Amino acid sequence: MMDKAAGLPIGMFDSGVGGLTVLKAVREQMPCEDVVYLGDTARLPYGTKSPQTVSRYAVQCAAELVGRNIKLLVVACNTASAMALDALREIYSDIPVVGVVEPGAQAACVATRNRSIAVIGTESTIAGGAYQRAIHSIDPGTRIVGHSCPLFVALAEEGWTDGPIPEAVAKRYLDPVFSPFSLAEQSVIPDTLVLGCTHFPLLASAIQKAVDPATVIVDSAATTAAIVHGELVRLGLGRTGGGCGKTLYLTTDDVARFARTGTRFLGNPISEREVELVDL
Amino acid sequence: MMDKAAGLPIGMFDSGVGGLTVLKAVREQMPCEDVVYLGDTARLPYGTKSPQTVSRYAVQCAAELVGRNIKLLVVACNTASAMALDALREIYSDIPVVGVVEPGAQAACVATRNRSIAVIGTESTIAGGAYQRAIHSIDPGTRIVGHSCPLFVALAEEGWTDGPIPEAVAKRYLDPVFSPFSLAEQSVIPDTLVLGCTHFPLLASAIQKAVDPATVIVDSAATTAAIVHGELVRLGLGRTGGGCGKTLYLTTDDVARFARTGTRFLGNPISEREVELVDL
Numbered sequence: 001m002m003d004k005a006a007g008l009p010i011g012m013f014d015s016g017v018g019g020l021t022v023l024k025a026v027r028e029q030m031p032c033e034d035v036v037y038l039g040d041t042a043r044l045p046y047g048t049k050s051p052q053t054v055s056r057y058a059v060q061c062a063a064e065l066v067g068r069n070i071k072l073l074v075v076a077c078n079t080a081s082a083m084a085l086d087a088l089r090e091i092y093s094d095i096p097v098v099g100v101v102e103p104g105a106q107a108a109c110v111a112t113r114n115r116s117i118a119v120i121g122t123e124s125t126i127a128g129g130a131y132q133r134a135i136h137s138i139d140p141g142t143r144i145v146g147h148s149c150p151l152f153v154a155l156a157e158e159g160w161t162d163g164p165i166p167e168a169v170a171k172r173y174l175d176p177v178f179s180p181f182s183l184a185e186q187s188v189i190p191d192t193l194v195l196g197c198t199h200f201p202l203l204a205s206a207i208q209k210a211v212d213p214a215t216v217i218v219d220s221a222a223t224t225a226a227i228v229h230g231e232l233v234r235l236g237l238g239r240t241g242g243g244c245g246k247t248l249y250l251t252t253d254d255v256a257r258f259a260r261t262g263t264r265f266l267g268n269p270i271s272e273r274e275v276e277l278v279d280l
Numbered sequence: 281m282m283d284k285a286a287g288l289p290i291g292m293f294d295s296g297v298g299g300l301t302v303l304k305a306v307r308e309q310m311p312c313e314d315v316v317y318l319g320d321t322a323r324l325p326y327g328t329k330s331p332q333t334v335s336r337y338a339v340q341c342a343a344e345l346v347g348r349n350i351k352l353l354v355v356a357c358n359t360a361s362a363m364a365l366d367a368l369r370e371i372y373s374d375i376p377v378v379g380v381v382e383p384g385a386q387a388a389c390v391a392t393r394n395r396s397i398a399v400i401g402t403e404s405t406i407a408g409g410a411y412q413r414a415i416h417s418i419d420p421g422t423r424i425v426g427h428s429c430p431l432f433v434a435l436a437e438e439g440w441t442d443g444p445i446p447e448a449v450a451k452r453y454l455d456p457v458f459s460p461f462s463l464a465e466q467s468v469i470p471d472t473l474v475l476g477c478t479h480f481p482l483l484a485s486a487i488q489k490a491v492d493p494a495t496v497i498v499d500s501a502a503t504t505a506a507i508v509h510g511e512l513v514r515l516g517l518g519r520t521g522g523g524c525g526k527t528l529y530l531t532t533d534d535v536a537r538f539a540r541t542g543t544r545f546l547g548n549p550i551s552e553r554e555v556e557l558v559d560l
Contacts, residue, residue: 041328041329042323042330043322043323044328048321048324048537049321049322049533049534050533050534050537053322053532053533150434150437150438151431151434151438151440153434154430154433154434157328157430158431160431160452164448165445165448165449165452168444168445168448169445172440172445252333253329253330253333254330254333257328
Protein backbone atom coordinates (compact mmCIF):
# COMPACT_ATOMS: atom_id res chain seq x y z
CA MET A 1 0.00 0.00 0.00
CA MET A 2 1.18 3.49 -0.83
CA ASP A 3 2.18 5.68 2.13
CA LYS A 4 -0.75 7.94 3.02
CA ALA A 5 1.43 11.06 2.73
CA ALA A 6 2.34 10.04 -0.84
CA GLY A 7 -1.25 10.77 -1.84
CA LEU A 8 -0.89 14.43 -0.85
CA PRO A 9 -0.28 17.09 -3.47
CA ILE A 10 2.93 18.94 -4.26
CA GLY A 11 2.64 22.66 -3.46
CA MET A 12 4.22 25.27 -5.75
CA PHE A 13 4.21 29.03 -5.74
CA ASP A 14 5.41 31.91 -7.86
CA SER A 15 4.76 35.65 -7.99
CA GLY A 16 2.50 34.99 -10.97
CA VAL A 17 2.28 32.70 -13.98
CA GLY A 18 6.02 32.34 -14.70
CA GLY A 19 6.30 29.33 -12.39
CA LEU A 20 3.93 27.44 -14.67
CA THR A 21 7.00 26.68 -16.83
CA VAL A 22 8.21 24.66 -13.81
CA LEU A 23 4.77 23.07 -13.34
CA LYS A 24 4.89 22.01 -17.00
CA ALA A 25 8.19 20.18 -16.39
CA VAL A 26 6.83 18.57 -13.19
CA ARG A 27 3.74 17.37 -15.10
CA GLU A 28 5.92 15.86 -17.82
CA GLN A 29 8.17 13.99 -15.38
CA MET A 30 5.56 13.07 -12.73
CA PRO A 31 2.19 12.79 -14.48
CA CYS A 32 0.47 11.07 -11.53
CA GLU A 33 1.17 13.75 -8.92
CA ASP A 34 -1.49 16.19 -7.78
CA VAL A 35 -0.27 19.79 -7.62
CA VAL A 36 -1.57 22.93 -5.91
CA TYR A 37 -0.11 25.97 -7.70
CA LEU A 38 -0.33 29.45 -6.16
CA GLY A 39 0.38 32.58 -8.25
CA ASP A 40 0.61 35.72 -6.10
CA THR A 41 -0.58 37.92 -8.97
CA ALA A 42 -1.94 40.71 -6.71
CA ARG A 43 1.62 41.54 -5.66
CA LEU A 44 3.68 40.62 -8.70
CA PRO A 45 6.36 41.25 -9.77
CA TYR A 46 8.70 40.17 -6.97
CA GLY A 47 11.77 40.90 -9.11
CA THR A 48 11.99 44.63 -8.40
CA LYS A 49 11.23 44.37 -4.68
CA SER A 50 13.52 44.33 -1.65
CA PRO A 51 14.68 41.10 0.02
CA GLN A 52 12.58 41.87 3.13
CA THR A 53 9.39 42.36 1.11
CA VAL A 54 9.96 39.28 -1.08
CA SER A 55 10.69 37.17 2.01
CA ARG A 56 7.48 38.30 3.72
CA TYR A 57 5.40 37.52 0.62
CA ALA A 58 7.10 34.13 0.15
CA VAL A 59 6.36 33.09 3.74
CA GLN A 60 2.68 34.05 3.28
CA CYS A 61 2.46 32.01 0.05
CA ALA A 62 4.10 29.01 1.71
CA ALA A 63 1.74 29.24 4.71
CA GLU A 64 -1.30 29.11 2.41
CA LEU A 65 0.02 25.97 0.67
CA VAL A 66 1.22 24.21 3.84
CA GLY A 67 -2.25 24.89 5.31
CA ARG A 68 -3.63 22.79 2.46
CA ASN A 69 -1.55 19.79 3.50
CA ILE A 70 1.17 19.36 0.91
CA LYS A 71 4.00 16.81 0.90
CA LEU A 72 6.69 18.97 -0.72
CA LEU A 73 7.04 22.68 -1.47
CA VAL A 74 8.50 24.00 -4.74
CA VAL A 75 9.49 27.67 -4.80
CA ALA A 76 8.91 28.09 -8.55
CA CYS A 77 10.16 31.67 -8.61
CA ASN A 78 13.79 32.64 -8.98
CA THR A 79 13.49 35.84 -6.95
CA ALA A 80 11.79 34.09 -4.02
CA SER A 81 14.23 31.15 -4.26
CA ALA A 82 17.13 33.59 -4.20
CA MET A 83 15.84 35.56 -1.22
CA ALA A 84 13.64 33.37 0.93
CA LEU A 85 14.69 29.72 0.57
CA ASP A 86 16.67 29.57 3.81
CA ALA A 87 13.84 31.23 5.76
CA LEU A 88 11.27 28.83 4.30
CA ARG A 89 13.41 25.77 5.06
CA GLU A 90 13.77 26.94 8.64
CA ILE A 91 10.04 27.60 9.16
CA TYR A 92 8.84 24.45 7.35
CA SER A 93 11.55 22.07 8.47
CA ASP A 94 9.18 19.05 8.35
CA ILE A 95 8.67 19.10 4.56
CA PRO A 96 11.23 19.23 1.75
CA VAL A 97 11.53 22.70 0.17
CA VAL A 98 12.97 22.85 -3.37
CA GLY A 99 13.90 26.14 -5.06
CA VAL A 100 14.87 26.83 -8.67
CA VAL A 101 18.25 28.52 -8.19
CA GLU A 102 20.26 25.47 -7.09
CA PRO A 103 18.90 23.31 -9.95
CA GLY A 104 19.71 26.06 -12.47
CA ALA A 105 23.23 26.37 -11.08
CA GLN A 106 23.73 22.59 -11.28
CA ALA A 107 22.50 22.45 -14.88
CA ALA A 108 24.84 25.32 -15.83
CA CYS A 109 27.88 23.70 -14.21
CA VAL A 110 27.18 20.49 -16.13
CA ALA A 111 26.73 22.38 -19.43
CA THR A 112 29.74 24.69 -19.42
CA ARG A 113 32.94 23.60 -21.13
CA ASN A 114 35.04 26.70 -20.52
CA ARG A 115 33.86 27.36 -16.92
CA SER A 116 32.46 30.76 -17.86
CA ILE A 117 28.71 31.22 -17.25
CA ALA A 118 26.34 34.12 -17.85
CA VAL A 119 23.22 34.45 -15.67
CA ILE A 120 20.25 36.66 -16.54
CA GLY A 121 17.27 37.32 -14.27
CA THR A 122 15.27 40.02 -12.53
CA GLU A 123 16.99 42.94 -10.82
CA SER A 124 16.59 41.42 -7.35
CA THR A 125 17.81 37.97 -8.35
CA ILE A 126 20.95 39.32 -10.01
CA ALA A 127 21.70 41.94 -7.36
CA GLY A 128 21.27 39.36 -4.58
CA GLY A 129 23.99 37.14 -6.09
CA ALA A 130 22.26 33.83 -5.27
CA TYR A 131 23.21 32.21 -8.60
CA GLN A 132 26.79 33.35 -8.19
CA ARG A 133 26.92 31.70 -4.73
CA ALA A 134 25.15 28.52 -5.89
CA ILE A 135 27.51 28.08 -8.87
CA HIS A 136 30.60 28.78 -6.77
CA SER A 137 29.51 26.25 -4.16
CA ILE A 138 29.60 23.64 -6.95
CA ASP A 139 32.75 24.93 -8.71
CA PRO A 140 34.57 27.85 -7.09
CA GLY A 141 36.72 28.32 -10.22
CA THR A 142 33.83 29.19 -12.52
CA ARG A 143 33.70 32.76 -13.89
CA ILE A 144 30.21 34.26 -13.73
CA VAL A 145 28.73 37.40 -15.28
CA GLY A 146 25.23 38.45 -14.21
CA HIS A 147 22.85 40.84 -15.95
CA SER A 148 19.27 41.86 -15.11
CA CYS A 149 16.73 41.88 -17.96
CA PRO A 150 13.45 43.21 -16.53
CA LEU A 151 11.85 43.90 -19.93
CA PHE A 152 11.88 40.18 -20.73
CA VAL A 153 9.24 39.72 -18.01
CA ALA A 154 6.96 42.34 -19.59
CA LEU A 155 7.47 40.88 -23.08
CA ALA A 156 6.61 37.36 -21.90
CA GLU A 157 3.50 38.61 -20.07
CA GLU A 158 2.41 40.54 -23.18
CA GLY A 159 2.94 37.45 -25.37
CA TRP A 160 5.46 39.21 -27.63
CA THR A 161 7.83 36.27 -27.56
CA ASP A 162 9.35 36.31 -31.03
CA GLY A 163 9.92 38.69 -33.94
CA PRO A 164 11.96 41.88 -34.23
CA ILE A 165 11.04 43.53 -30.90
CA PRO A 166 12.06 40.74 -28.49
CA GLU A 167 15.11 40.06 -30.67
CA ALA A 168 16.20 43.72 -30.47
CA VAL A 169 15.63 43.75 -26.69
CA ALA A 170 17.61 40.51 -26.32
CA LYS A 171 20.49 41.93 -28.36
CA ARG A 172 20.57 45.13 -26.33
CA TYR A 173 20.70 43.21 -23.06
CA LEU A 174 23.02 40.42 -24.13
CA ASP A 175 25.59 42.06 -26.42
CA PRO A 176 27.49 43.57 -23.45
CA VAL A 177 27.33 40.26 -21.56
CA PHE A 178 29.06 38.38 -24.36
CA SER A 179 31.35 41.16 -25.56
CA PRO A 180 35.06 40.67 -24.81
CA PHE A 181 35.36 44.46 -24.41
CA SER A 182 32.97 44.72 -21.50
CA LEU A 183 34.42 41.72 -19.67
CA ALA A 184 37.37 41.97 -17.33
CA GLU A 185 40.75 41.36 -18.99
CA GLN A 186 41.29 37.86 -17.64
CA SER A 187 37.73 36.77 -18.51
CA VAL A 188 36.52 34.26 -21.04
CA ILE A 189 33.35 34.76 -23.11
CA PRO A 190 30.64 32.64 -21.45
CA ASP A 191 29.62 29.48 -23.32
CA THR A 192 26.52 28.92 -21.15
CA LEU A 193 23.58 31.21 -20.40
CA VAL A 194 21.28 30.54 -17.43
CA LEU A 195 17.70 31.80 -17.78
CA GLY A 196 17.39 32.79 -14.13
CA CYS A 197 13.73 33.78 -14.26
CA THR A 198 10.77 31.50 -14.92
CA HIS A 199 9.41 33.97 -17.50
CA PHE A 200 12.44 33.76 -19.75
CA PRO A 201 11.97 30.28 -21.31
CA LEU A 202 9.11 31.79 -23.36
CA LEU A 203 11.67 34.05 -25.03
CA ALA A 204 14.23 31.29 -25.58
CA SER A 205 14.18 31.54 -29.38
CA ALA A 206 14.69 35.33 -29.42
CA ILE A 207 17.45 34.93 -26.82
CA GLN A 208 19.14 32.16 -28.82
CA LYS A 209 19.23 34.44 -31.89
CA ALA A 210 20.99 37.17 -29.90
CA VAL A 211 23.92 34.98 -28.84
CA ASP A 212 26.54 32.80 -30.50
CA PRO A 213 24.75 29.66 -31.79
CA ALA A 214 27.15 27.47 -29.78
CA THR A 215 26.00 29.04 -26.47
CA VAL A 216 24.12 26.52 -24.34
CA ILE A 217 20.91 27.96 -22.89
CA VAL A 218 19.93 26.45 -19.55
CA ASP A 219 16.67 26.88 -17.69
CA SER A 220 15.85 25.55 -14.25
CA ALA A 221 12.52 23.95 -15.01
CA ALA A 222 13.60 20.46 -16.11
CA THR A 223 16.36 20.16 -13.49
CA THR A 224 14.02 21.38 -10.74
CA ALA A 225 11.45 18.76 -11.73
CA ALA A 226 14.16 16.07 -11.70
CA ILE A 227 15.23 17.13 -8.19
CA VAL A 228 11.62 17.08 -6.97
CA HIS A 229 11.25 13.59 -8.45
CA GLY A 230 14.45 12.46 -6.73
CA GLU A 231 13.34 13.84 -3.35
CA LEU A 232 9.94 12.12 -3.56
CA VAL A 233 11.56 8.79 -4.44
CA ARG A 234 14.17 9.16 -1.68
CA LEU A 235 11.47 9.85 0.92
CA GLY A 236 9.09 7.18 -0.40
CA LEU A 237 6.54 9.89 -1.17
CA GLY A 238 6.20 9.39 -4.92
CA ARG A 239 2.73 8.71 -6.22
CA THR A 240 2.50 5.79 -8.59
CA GLY A 241 -0.60 4.98 -10.58
CA GLY A 242 -3.93 6.49 -9.70
CA GLY A 243 -4.23 8.01 -13.16
CA CYS A 244 -3.51 11.52 -14.27
CA GLY A 245 -2.67 13.98 -11.49
CA LYS A 246 -4.96 16.94 -10.91
CA THR A 247 -3.93 20.60 -10.63
CA LEU A 248 -5.65 23.19 -8.48
CA TYR A 249 -4.69 26.79 -9.22
CA LEU A 250 -4.82 29.53 -6.59
CA THR A 251 -4.40 33.19 -7.43
CA THR A 252 -4.46 36.36 -5.32
CA ASP A 253 -6.01 38.46 -8.11
CA ASP A 254 -8.24 38.27 -11.16
CA VAL A 255 -9.12 34.63 -11.98
CA ALA A 256 -9.87 35.23 -15.69
CA ARG A 257 -6.54 36.97 -16.26
CA PHE A 258 -4.67 34.14 -14.49
CA ALA A 259 -6.35 31.54 -16.72
CA ARG A 260 -5.67 33.56 -19.87
CA THR A 261 -1.99 34.43 -19.34
CA GLY A 262 -1.31 31.15 -17.52
CA THR A 263 -2.39 29.14 -20.55
CA ARG A 264 0.51 30.66 -22.52
CA PHE A 265 3.08 29.74 -19.87
CA LEU A 266 1.77 26.23 -19.22
CA GLY A 267 1.40 25.49 -22.91
CA ASN A 268 -1.97 23.91 -22.08
CA PRO A 269 -5.37 25.48 -21.56
CA ILE A 270 -6.30 26.51 -17.99
CA SER A 271 -10.01 26.86 -17.40
CA GLU A 272 -11.34 29.51 -15.02
CA ARG A 273 -13.17 26.71 -13.18
CA GLU A 274 -9.80 25.26 -12.07
CA VAL A 275 -8.71 28.59 -10.52
CA GLU A 276 -9.60 29.71 -7.00
CA LEU A 277 -9.20 33.26 -5.65
CA VAL A 278 -7.37 33.44 -2.29
CA ASP A 279 -6.54 36.34 0.03
CA LEU A 280 -3.15 36.04 1.73
CA MET B 281 -2.94 85.94 8.07
CA MET B 282 -2.99 82.75 6.01
CA ASP B 283 -5.57 80.14 7.03
CA LYS B 284 -3.87 77.58 9.25
CA ALA B 285 -5.03 74.73 7.00
CA ALA B 286 -3.34 76.45 4.04
CA GLY B 287 0.01 75.65 5.62
CA LEU B 288 -0.68 71.91 5.43
CA PRO B 289 0.87 69.81 2.65
CA ILE B 290 -0.82 68.38 -0.43
CA GLY B 291 -0.89 64.56 -0.36
CA MET B 292 -0.29 62.55 -3.53
CA PHE B 293 0.00 58.87 -4.20
CA ASP B 294 0.77 56.52 -7.06
CA SER B 295 1.60 52.83 -7.40
CA GLY B 296 5.23 53.85 -7.84
CA VAL B 297 7.28 56.61 -9.43
CA GLY B 298 5.01 57.39 -12.42
CA GLY B 299 3.02 59.95 -10.40
CA LEU B 300 6.16 62.02 -10.07
CA THR B 301 5.34 63.40 -13.55
CA VAL B 302 2.26 64.91 -11.85
CA LEU B 303 4.33 66.13 -8.89
CA LYS B 304 6.65 67.83 -11.36
CA ALA B 305 3.71 69.79 -12.84
CA VAL B 306 2.42 70.68 -9.34
CA ARG B 307 5.88 71.96 -8.39
CA GLU B 308 6.03 74.10 -11.53
CA GLN B 309 2.60 75.65 -10.97
CA MET B 310 2.62 75.88 -7.15
CA PRO B 311 6.25 76.21 -6.04
CA CYS B 312 5.37 77.26 -2.46
CA GLU B 313 3.28 74.19 -1.59
CA ASP B 314 4.61 71.38 0.58
CA VAL B 315 3.87 67.92 -0.78
CA VAL B 316 3.88 64.43 0.73
CA TYR B 317 4.24 61.90 -2.09
CA LEU B 318 3.62 58.19 -1.49
CA GLY B 319 4.76 55.55 -4.02
CA ASP B 320 3.34 52.09 -3.23
CA THR B 321 6.31 50.38 -4.86
CA ALA B 322 5.97 47.15 -2.85
CA ARG B 323 2.73 46.39 -4.67
CA LEU B 324 3.24 47.99 -8.08
CA PRO B 325 2.07 47.78 -10.79
CA TYR B 326 -1.63 48.48 -10.19
CA GLY B 327 -2.34 48.39 -13.93
CA THR B 328 -2.73 44.62 -14.27
CA LYS B 329 -4.74 44.13 -11.07
CA SER B 330 -8.46 43.78 -10.47
CA PRO B 331 -10.68 46.74 -9.47
CA GLN B 332 -11.20 45.26 -5.99
CA THR B 333 -7.47 44.91 -5.34
CA VAL B 334 -6.63 48.37 -6.71
CA SER B 335 -9.41 49.93 -4.63
CA ARG B 336 -8.17 48.27 -1.45
CA TYR B 337 -4.60 49.46 -2.07
CA ALA B 338 -5.75 53.01 -2.94
CA VAL B 339 -7.73 53.31 0.30
CA GLN B 340 -4.67 52.18 2.30
CA CYS B 341 -2.46 54.75 0.53
CA ALA B 342 -4.99 57.53 1.14
CA ALA B 343 -5.31 56.59 4.84
CA GLU B 344 -1.55 56.89 5.30
CA LEU B 345 -1.56 60.39 3.75
CA VAL B 346 -4.70 61.63 5.52
CA GLY B 347 -3.15 60.44 8.78
CA ARG B 348 -0.33 62.89 8.09
CA ASN B 349 -2.78 65.81 7.98
CA ILE B 350 -3.03 66.91 4.35
CA LYS B 351 -5.27 69.61 2.89
CA LEU B 352 -5.96 67.98 -0.50
CA LEU B 353 -5.44 64.50 -1.95
CA VAL B 354 -4.17 63.91 -5.49
CA VAL B 355 -4.58 60.40 -6.89
CA ALA B 356 -1.59 60.65 -9.23
CA CYS B 357 -2.19 57.23 -10.79
CA ASN B 358 -4.51 56.62 -13.70
CA THR B 359 -5.44 53.10 -12.65
CA ALA B 360 -6.33 54.16 -9.09
CA SER B 361 -8.16 57.26 -10.39
CA ALA B 362 -10.13 55.07 -12.76
CA MET B 363 -11.07 52.50 -10.13
CA ALA B 364 -11.10 54.09 -6.71
CA LEU B 365 -11.88 57.80 -7.01
CA ASP B 366 -15.54 57.50 -6.03
CA ALA B 367 -14.70 55.32 -3.04
CA LEU B 368 -11.99 57.74 -1.87
CA ARG B 369 -14.30 60.76 -2.23
CA GLU B 370 -16.92 58.97 -0.15
CA ILE B 371 -14.51 57.97 2.63
CA TYR B 372 -12.64 61.30 2.75
CA SER B 373 -15.53 63.64 2.14
CA ASP B 374 -13.95 66.44 4.22
CA ILE B 375 -10.99 67.04 1.87
CA PRO B 376 -10.93 67.61 -1.89
CA VAL B 377 -9.82 64.53 -3.86
CA VAL B 378 -8.45 65.13 -7.38
CA GLY B 379 -7.74 62.27 -9.81
CA VAL B 380 -5.92 62.33 -13.14
CA VAL B 381 -8.59 60.83 -15.42
CA GLU B 382 -11.04 63.78 -15.44
CA PRO B 383 -8.25 66.33 -16.15
CA GLY B 384 -6.92 64.17 -18.99
CA ALA B 385 -10.42 63.85 -20.44
CA GLN B 386 -10.92 67.63 -20.25
CA ALA B 387 -7.59 68.34 -21.95
CA ALA B 388 -8.44 65.87 -24.73
CA CYS B 389 -11.88 67.39 -25.36
CA VAL B 390 -10.28 70.82 -25.65
CA ALA B 391 -7.58 69.53 -28.03
CA THR B 392 -9.62 67.48 -30.51
CA ARG B 393 -10.87 69.11 -33.70
CA ASN B 394 -12.61 66.09 -35.25
CA ARG B 395 -14.14 64.72 -32.01
CA SER B 396 -12.22 61.46 -32.34
CA ILE B 397 -9.87 60.63 -29.45
CA ALA B 398 -7.53 57.70 -28.79
CA VAL B 399 -6.70 56.76 -25.19
CA ILE B 400 -3.79 54.54 -24.19
CA GLY B 401 -3.10 53.26 -20.68
CA THR B 402 -2.63 50.14 -18.58
CA GLU B 403 -4.83 47.10 -19.07
CA SER B 404 -7.03 47.92 -16.06
CA THR B 405 -7.48 51.58 -16.97
CA ILE B 406 -8.55 50.79 -20.52
CA ALA B 407 -10.70 47.79 -19.63
CA GLY B 408 -12.47 49.78 -16.89
CA GLY B 409 -13.58 52.42 -19.41
CA ALA B 410 -13.11 55.40 -17.05
CA TYR B 411 -11.66 57.66 -19.76
CA GLN B 412 -14.47 56.74 -22.10
CA ARG B 413 -17.03 57.73 -19.43
CA ALA B 414 -15.18 60.94 -18.47
CA ILE B 415 -14.91 62.07 -22.11
CA HIS B 416 -18.55 61.22 -22.84
CA SER B 417 -19.71 63.14 -19.79
CA ILE B 418 -18.06 66.22 -21.35
CA ASP B 419 -19.06 65.50 -24.97
CA PRO B 420 -21.31 62.49 -25.60
CA GLY B 421 -20.71 62.75 -29.36
CA THR B 422 -16.96 62.10 -29.21
CA ARG B 423 -15.68 58.87 -30.74
CA ILE B 424 -13.14 57.09 -28.53
CA VAL B 425 -10.77 54.20 -29.19
CA GLY B 426 -8.88 52.72 -26.24
CA HIS B 427 -5.79 50.52 -26.30
CA SER B 428 -3.67 49.10 -23.47
CA CYS B 429 0.13 49.42 -23.78
CA PRO B 430 1.62 47.61 -20.75
CA LEU B 431 5.15 47.44 -22.22
CA PHE B 432 5.41 51.24 -22.12
CA VAL B 433 5.46 51.00 -18.31
CA ALA B 434 8.38 48.56 -18.36
CA LEU B 435 10.28 50.66 -20.92
CA ALA B 436 9.85 53.83 -18.85
CA GLU B 437 10.95 52.04 -15.68
CA GLU B 438 14.01 50.64 -17.49
CA GLY B 439 14.88 54.11 -18.83
CA TRP B 440 14.72 52.97 -22.47
CA THR B 441 12.71 56.02 -23.51
CA ASP B 442 13.97 56.69 -27.01
CA GLY B 443 15.71 54.94 -29.89
CA PRO B 444 14.65 52.02 -32.09
CA ILE B 445 13.18 49.74 -29.40
CA PRO B 446 10.59 52.12 -27.87
CA GLU B 447 9.79 53.40 -31.37
CA ALA B 448 9.13 49.86 -32.63
CA VAL B 449 6.99 49.09 -29.56
CA ALA B 450 5.04 52.35 -30.06
CA LYS B 451 4.44 51.54 -33.73
CA ARG B 452 3.22 48.03 -32.93
CA TYR B 453 0.77 49.33 -30.32
CA LEU B 454 -0.39 52.44 -32.17
CA ASP B 455 -0.60 51.43 -35.82
CA PRO B 456 -3.89 49.55 -35.29
CA VAL B 457 -5.30 52.43 -33.23
CA PHE B 458 -4.80 54.92 -36.06
CA SER B 459 -5.44 52.57 -38.99
CA PRO B 460 -8.69 53.16 -40.88
CA PHE B 461 -8.91 49.40 -41.49
CA SER B 462 -9.14 48.45 -37.85
CA LEU B 463 -11.67 51.15 -36.99
CA ALA B 464 -15.40 50.71 -37.42
CA GLU B 465 -16.75 51.86 -40.80
CA GLN B 466 -18.31 55.08 -39.55
CA SER B 467 -15.23 56.04 -37.52
CA VAL B 468 -12.78 58.88 -38.03
CA ILE B 469 -9.04 58.55 -37.43
CA PRO B 470 -8.33 60.12 -34.01
CA ASP B 471 -6.54 63.49 -34.06
CA THR B 472 -5.80 63.42 -30.31
CA LEU B 473 -4.00 60.84 -28.20
CA VAL B 474 -4.37 60.77 -24.41
CA LEU B 475 -1.43 59.34 -22.45
CA GLY B 476 -3.62 57.68 -19.83
CA CYS B 477 -0.80 56.47 -17.63
CA THR B 478 1.65 58.60 -15.65
CA HIS B 479 4.57 56.56 -17.01
CA PHE B 480 3.86 57.40 -20.63
CA PRO B 481 5.04 61.06 -20.78
CA LEU B 482 8.62 59.73 -20.57
CA LEU B 483 8.04 58.00 -23.92
CA ALA B 484 6.36 61.00 -25.55
CA SER B 485 9.00 61.46 -28.25
CA ALA B 486 8.92 57.78 -29.32
CA ILE B 487 5.10 57.90 -29.28
CA GLN B 488 5.03 61.09 -31.35
CA LYS B 489 7.23 59.43 -33.99
CA ALA B 490 4.79 56.51 -34.28
CA VAL B 491 1.75 58.67 -35.13
CA ASP B 492 0.83 61.31 -37.69
CA PRO B 493 2.77 64.50 -36.81
CA ALA B 494 -0.51 66.45 -36.62
CA THR B 495 -1.79 64.25 -33.77
CA VAL B 496 -2.05 66.18 -30.52
CA ILE B 497 -0.59 64.28 -27.57
CA VAL B 498 -2.25 65.07 -24.25
CA ASP B 499 -1.11 64.08 -20.80
CA SER B 500 -2.94 64.69 -17.54
CA ALA B 501 -0.10 66.16 -15.52
CA ALA B 502 -0.39 69.84 -16.39
CA THR B 503 -4.22 69.86 -16.35
CA THR B 504 -4.29 67.99 -13.04
CA ALA B 505 -1.93 70.55 -11.51
CA ALA B 506 -4.13 73.38 -12.84
CA ILE B 507 -7.21 71.79 -11.27
CA VAL B 508 -5.42 71.33 -7.94
CA HIS B 509 -4.40 74.98 -8.10
CA GLY B 510 -7.97 76.04 -8.85
CA GLU B 511 -9.35 73.98 -5.94
CA LEU B 512 -6.87 75.45 -3.47
CA VAL B 513 -7.68 79.00 -4.60
CA ARG B 514 -11.43 78.32 -4.48
CA LEU B 515 -11.19 76.97 -0.93
CA GLY B 516 -8.76 79.65 0.27
CA LEU B 517 -6.18 76.94 0.95
CA GLY B 518 -3.40 78.09 -1.38
CA ARG B 519 -0.04 78.75 0.18
CA THR B 520 1.54 82.03 -0.80
CA GLY B 521 5.07 82.96 0.06
CA GLY B 522 7.01 81.10 2.70
CA GLY B 523 9.69 80.19 0.16
CA CYS B 524 10.16 77.00 -1.78
CA GLY B 525 7.81 74.15 -0.83
CA LYS B 526 9.32 70.96 0.58
CA THR B 527 8.64 67.42 -0.58
CA LEU B 528 8.61 64.36 1.64
CA TYR B 529 8.69 61.04 -0.20
CA LEU B 530 7.19 57.86 1.26
CA THR B 531 7.72 54.45 -0.30
CA THR B 532 6.56 50.96 0.65
CA ASP B 533 9.73 49.30 -0.66
CA ASP B 534 13.42 49.88 -1.26
CA VAL B 535 14.35 53.53 -0.58
CA ALA B 536 17.47 53.56 -2.80
CA ARG B 537 15.55 52.22 -5.80
CA PHE B 538 12.78 54.79 -5.29
CA ALA B 539 15.35 57.64 -5.25
CA ARG B 540 17.14 56.26 -8.33
CA THR B 541 14.16 55.59 -10.62
CA GLY B 542 12.19 58.53 -9.20
CA THR B 543 14.90 60.97 -10.24
CA ARG B 544 14.24 60.04 -13.89
CA PHE B 545 10.49 60.65 -13.59
CA LEU B 546 10.75 63.87 -11.59
CA GLY B 547 13.50 65.25 -13.81
CA ASN B 548 15.27 66.41 -10.65
CA PRO B 549 17.49 64.51 -8.25
CA ILE B 550 15.82 62.80 -5.28
CA SER B 551 18.14 62.08 -2.39
CA GLU B 552 17.69 58.94 -0.27
CA ARG B 553 17.55 61.21 2.78
CA GLU B 554 14.24 62.67 1.54
CA VAL B 555 12.63 59.20 1.28
CA GLU B 556 10.96 57.41 4.19
CA LEU B 557 9.99 53.72 4.21
CA VAL B 558 6.39 53.05 5.32
CA ASP B 559 4.41 49.84 5.86
CA LEU B 560 0.76 50.05 4.80
